[in-house]
Amino acid sequence: MPTYLGFDHGEKRVGVALGDDLTGSARPLPALADGDWAGIERLIREWRPAALIVGLPLNEDGAEQRATAAARRFAAQLAQRYGLPVHPVDERYSSRAADDALREARASGRMVRRVRKGDRDAQAARVILEQWLAEHA
Numbered sequence: 558m559p560t561y562l563g564f565d566h567g568e569k570r571v572g573v574a575l576g577d578d579l580t581g582s583a584r585p586l587p588a589l590a591d592g593d594w595a596g597i598e599r600l601i602r603e604w605r606p607a608a609l610i611v612g613l614p615l616n617e618d619g620a621e622q623r624a625t626a627a628a629r630r631f632a633a634q635l636a637q638r639y640g641l642p643v644h645p646v647d648e649r650y651s652s653r654a655a656d657d658a659l660r661e662a663r664a665s666g667r668m669v670r671r672v673r674k675g676d677r678d679a680q681a682a683r684v685i686l687e688q689w690l691a692e693h694a
Contacts, residue, residue, distance in 0.1 A: 570588045585683045
């Protein structure tokens, strides 16, 4: 069963999620600091993903923004460093969906601790990866 790693690249942190195409679902992993290539390499060694999925931040009208270029550079670096297929995916509304998921988890009692800074990034990576899995099922 192929596994995939999804990434939500940000200025300070990189959200990470792990998913597979059997279930079509993903789960958030702890976010990494931007530039933590050793952490990414550790995840790739541990999970041996078939491909890497990177969210591309776009404006509501689909136009690129400053952060889009940074995400594209990150995706290119992943491909160059690890030799794995890297698939960009439109990440519009992923942060909003991540916030909704965190709010719902707190309200339902599934998450009893306070939301930490990296939680939103990891949840956004989960949303991005699940979107890609759904599109490629």
